[in-house]
Amino acid sequence: MSASVKVFAPATVANVVCGFDVLGFAINAPGDEVIMRRTSSPGIRITKITGDEGKLPLDPKKNTVSSSVQHYLNHIGQPELGLEIELHKKMPIGSGLGSSSASTVAGLFAINTLMDGLLSNHDLIPFAMKGEELACGYGHADNVAPALLGGFVLIRSYEPLDILRLPFPEALYAAVVYPEVDVPTKDARAMIRSKVLLKDAVTQMGNVAGLVAGLFMKDYDLIGRSMQDVLIEPIRSILIPDFYVMRDLAMANGAISFGISGSGPSVFALCKSQETAAQVTALLQTRLKTSGIKSLAFVSQVNSEGPKVIS
Amino acid sequence: MSASVKVFAPATVANVVCGFDVLGFAINAPGDEVIMRRTSSPGIRITKITGDEGKLPLDPKKNTVSSSVQHYLNHIGQPELGLEIELHKKMPIGSGLGSSSASTVAGLFAINTLMDGLLSNHDLIPFAMKGEELACGYGHADNVAPALLGGFVLIRSYEPLDILRLPFPEALYAAVVYPEVDVPTKDARAMIRSKVLLKDAVTQMGNVAGLVAGLFMKDYDLIGRSMQDVLIEPIRSILIPDFYVMRDLAMANGAISFGISGSGPSVFALCKSQETAAQVTALLQTRLKTSGIKSLAFVSQVNSEGPKVIS
Numbered sequence: 016m017s018a019s020v021k022v023f024a025p026a027t028v029a030n031v032v033c034g035f036d037v038l039g040f041a042i043n044a045p046g047d048e049v050i051m052r053r054t055s056s057p058g059i060r061i062t063k064i065t066g067d068e069g070k071l072p073l074d075p076k077k078n079t080v081s082s083s084v085q086h087y088l089n090h091i092g093q094p095e096l097g098l099e100i101e102l103h104k105k106m107p108i109g110s111g112l113g114s115s116s117a118s119t120v121a122g123l124f125a126i127n128t129l130m131d132g133l134l135s136n137h138d139l140i141p142f143a144m145k146g147e148e149l150a151c152g153y154g155h156a157d158n159v160a161p162a163l164l165g166g167f168v169l170i171r172s173y174e175p176l177d178i179l180r181l182p183f184p185e186a187l188y189a190a191v192v193y194p195e196v197d198v199p200t201k202d203a204r205a206m207i208r209s210k211v212l213l214k215d216a217v218t219q220m221g222n223v224a225g226l227v228a229g230l231f232m233k234d235y236d237l238i239g240r241s242m243q244d245v246l247i248e249p250i251r252s253i254l255i256p257d258f259y260v261m262r263d264l265a266m267a268n269g270a271i272s273f274g275i276s277g278s279g280p281s282v283f284a285l286c287k288s289q290e291t292a293a294q295v296t297a298l299l300q301t302r303l304k305t306s307g308i309k310s311l312a313f314v315s316q317v318n319s320e321g322p323k324v325i326s
Numbered sequence: 327m328s329a330s331v332k333v334f335a336p337a338t339v340a341n342v343v344c345g346f347d348v349l350g351f352a353i354n355a356p357g358d359e360v361i362m363r364r365t366s367s368p369g370i371r372i373t374k375i376t377g378d379e380g381k382l383p384l385d386p387k388k389n390t391v392s393s394s395v396q397h398y399l400n401h402i403g404q405p406e407l408g409l410e411i412e413l414h415k416k417m418p419i420g421s422g423l424g425s426s427s428a429s430t431v432a433g434l435f436a437i438n439t440l441m442d443g444l445l446s447n448h449d450l451i452p453f454a455m456k457g458e459e460l461a462c463g464y465g466h467a468d469n470v471a472p473a474l475l476g477g478f479v480l481i482r483s484y485e486p487l488d489i490l491r492l493p494f495p496e497a498l499y500a501a502v503v504y505p506e507v508d509v510p511t512k513d514a515r516a517m518i519r520s521k522v523l524l525k526d527a528v529t530q531m532g533n534v535a536g537l538v539a540g541l542f543m544k545d546y547d548l549i550g551r552s553m554q555d556v557l558i559e560p561i562r563s564i565l566i567p568d569f570y571v572m573r574d575l576a577m578a579n580g581a582i583s584f585g586i587s588g589s590g591p592s593v594f595a596l597c598k599s600q601e602t603a604a605q606v607t608a609l610l611q612t613r614l615k616t617s618g619i620k621s622l623a624f625v626s627q628v629n630s631e632g633p634k635v636i637s
Binding site for chain 1: 345346347348349480481482483488490492518519520521522523524525527528529530531532533534535536537538539542548551552557
């Protein structure tokens with residue numbers, strides 16, 4: 016067992032337009048970092064959090080990083096293990112990019128690394144879902160699973176949990192833009208109707224199936240034309256400034272698809288090259304600036320490895 | 327241009343449990359046969375229909391075989407072409423096995439063969455959908471598309487029409503049993519609610535995505551566990567005698583999945599071998615007989631070629 020470790024865990028784009036609650040993918044940047052150290056005194060302490068603008072609790076019972084790690088320790092029969100955690104947030108909170116998930120996954124990957132990889136990343140998913148339950152009031156897997164496994168991930172079923180990594184084209188880049196407006200996950204979920212038209216569900220089923228087929232076939236055109244959402248986007252897009260203007264801009268400038276990341280307000284476009292992704296983010300940011308809205312942008316290849324040990 | 331041709335078109339299993347209106351596959355048997363002859367007198371005549379117990383109209387305007395062929399002839403600019411059609415029904419009507427679709431596809435494949443393959447089978451789909459509209463009052467594609475293309479077919483979208491052939495494991499056999507009770511497609515559709523719970527739609531999306539992934543991965547277990555239907559089966563199964571008893575029987579005897587074919591009353595099980603499929607059909611037929619219900623059974627590998635010229 017090592018004495019300390021520093022790890023990175025990636026941000027994630029959940030839903031992927033047509034895959035509400037069942038699809039997600041990881042991106043190389045941004046992501047969170049966790050430094051974890053063994054200590055002789057029992058219990059978990061959070062010694063430092065940076066990059067959170069004071070928003071996250073240092074109380075280990077209330078922070079998703081430490082609470083997930085505690086679940087892990089309980090599971091392996093070492094509930095009193097002494098640990099110090101530093102969390103370095105390198106991404107905005109409440110952005111729709113799986114911020115809590117990146118922290119949770121970083122914490123779990125760190126403790127599992129200290130335990131010499133006792134569990135597989137796949138086996139860490141249930142512990143990470145406990146973290147999401149604390150952070151969002153709902154133990155979803157569409158951020159933590161891609162953050163842990165890398166790549167595109169399908170949550171086929173929650174009961175029983177059945178999670179599957181999908182192949183994807185190597186040259187696939189995400190242009191992510193976070194308009195700095197506040198859309199809490201809980202509110203974004205509350206807007207959604209509990210009933211939908213069967214015909215819309217059928218449309219969505221066709222699109223999800225098409226997206227999965229497109230990923231297997233590495234068919235960009237099929238991926239792109241399958242990424243349409245008749246269930247959620249028409250509602251959630253209301254909360255996002257200039258959503259349809261941004262979509263038109265992205266699609267007119269080489270993106271193969273465009274949509275809301277998670278519950279927003281971040282938006283993303285998938286592109287075939289880093290150059291196109293960079294150009295698209297620049298255009299979207301300029302547009303938002305015209306509307307008086309600050310934004311952050313990230314250009315990244317789809318992440319294929321999940322969390323990793325750094326330095 | 328040939329003077330005459332005899333063709334076979336396969337029966338199909340639409341919906342495939344979790345893929346309501348978006349998935350279907352073709353089977354090698356049963357299927358319909360059409361003999362088509364060029365004549366010097368203009369217009370289409372149906373000279374003979376066998377195997378329909380007198381149920382199908384000889385009037386070429388009212389029969390799906392001839393009306394689809396007429397749409398084809400109009401399209402290629404030969405609306406007055408003289409044709410004689412014999413339709414030999416080799417499968418039950420109203421069974422949920424795509425009976426009208428098999429006849430329509432046989433007719434279209436026959437005329438297209440006489441025209442030296444002017445159009446691709448894929449391009450025949452819209453004409454076949456016109457036939458379905460006449461037969462069922464609804465121009466669906468989930469029977470005609472697999473009947474024309476063979477194999478598993480995804481209807482990603484109806485507007486615009488976007489239809490995709492999916493790969494599947496070579497060793498995949500369908501055990502099909504048709505309980506001889508009457509369930510007209512129109513009635514079976516009328517029972518379905520126009521609104522569904524979003525959470526059920528999400529469950530179904532996960533299953534459809536899992537089934538598509540399972541087909542690409544040739545993963546029988548994933549195919550099997552993805553074939554669950556929370557939207558339609560709970561309602562339609564009411565019309566099918568002993569449905570859940572038959573499901574338990576099939577699953578306990580080696581089937582990887584079990585469900586309703588199309589809108590019923592036929593049921594089908596997917597199996598890894600012809601022997602298992604034969605055993606499952608025997609058990610299901612015995613069970614139905616115990617309940618006083620006559621049945622027909624078909625054991626067939628999944629069809630990979632679609633319609634074909636015979637003799």
